[in-house]
Amino acid sequence: MAKPQRRTPRPASPLVKAPVRIGTLDATALVGQLRHLHETAEDPDVERMPADGELYAALLYLEKHAGALKRSPTEAQRQAALYRVRLWEYLRERADIHQVQAVSDARAAGAEWGHLAPELAVAAPSAAYNKAKRLRAAALSDGTPQQIPLRRTPEAVIAAESRLAREKAAEQRALATAQQRHRLLLPTAQRLVSQQDGLVLDEEAEYWLDEVEAVLSNCETPTQMMSLSRYLSAVIRALRKLEQRTGRPAATTPDAKAALAAAVALLPPER
Template sequence: MARSARRASSAAEALVRPQMRLGRIDAVAVVAELRRLHERAEDPGVERMPADDEIYGALLHAERNAPALRALPQEAQREAALHRVRLWEYVRERADVHQARAVADARATGAEWLHLAPALAVKAASAAYNKARRLQAVLLTDETPGTPPVRRTPEAVRDAERRRARCQAAEQREQEAARQRNHVLMPVAHRLLKQRADLVPDEDAEYWLDEMAEVLPSCVTPTQMVSLERYLDAALRALARLEQGSARSIATTAEAHAALAAARQWQTH
């Protein structure tokens, strides 16, 4: 008898192959749909069904009271069962995420892998470490939406951690650059507005200077900083157009000229 050409799958294949995930869903809304089906069936126990955000308890209630749905058409019964399947998958996936975070917290408090072994239902410290790394793959995928699931192997987890570290470093560099720019922005804007009486703006420039003057006193949040930056940039562009049209400086004093020059230097950086 010829041997089958189909090879037996290895035990590690499930770890190497990226696993499909349900991902984030509006679980509360799904529970609410499940509740409505039980209400339609006049389930006598529906009033004891836990709240929509108590997903685990609501699922247990729906499982115990599934026979009450027999009063509904088969299509509605099937819909309710599929809701339960989807919600249990969601709970299972979220459990992996939260368990990974709990392991990280335990390690941060000094728990050894040997201590974690019984809690993770394994027998050895090495097994606890490997299981935690597989859980970490789920956590990394969960925290980077829109990316393919991380394979459940130590190598894939290390690669994902390196990618995340590079992304975090780039984000920190961008934030630091923004802080540096904002550190200069406030005094530049103050200085320009202080010399406003010695500028000769047109209506367009006046509008943007008014916007600057309104936001500047309470400019604290990142959103306000972005607004101030946008208003200053628009004011400088309006003043530049005015100068180009008149072929003369719109600053009438040395102090106003210096304030305008400082603002334009900020604009080019």
């Protein structure tokens, strides 16, 4: 029976399984634990060990002075070596992310891919481009555990960058809409309050309109603006219920109708 052929995944398709990473790590605290192990072992040079925050230099010291732990219990020696393995892996992961930023800064400063090829230890501009894209996969996945794992291929990174660009554009549009709504909220609420004589109000609608009017007298902070938005929404809700109950429009004058229509158009639809 012929073996089924393995299908090569598309270069831009997401990984089925997320790669295992060290991810977030308190490296300074871990170096501090290693320092403590060396102090306990009476390492004669431990005072020359770099500061806990100087990860690379501290790891070089710990590697050079690993023999100082020979008089420590085997478990302590093993734990110290495992800590070093974890810290080197963490440093490797961080190096990818920081190298991507360096490449990005070089490109922004006008460096061509040909200039970057020797710096990335590759032979051609196209290889530099591809390597930079592969490194970018690590940066795109950094600190985002919910993100779809990326293949380390240029195609996967380009697809992810395109998706992130679309998401960022959507966020910017939503922010611009919210800022515009925020600018119009105060005058829209003032306009509706000024036309209350042209509105048919029941007890609920009148209560919320009074709340709107009270906030309007001193509405400056984001919290006050949020309260104003909620109260204005409550007025519209109460007027809509009144219209459904009576079968008559809540606004009786052209100006009141225009003010109410402006308030309805300004506030986001309720879910």
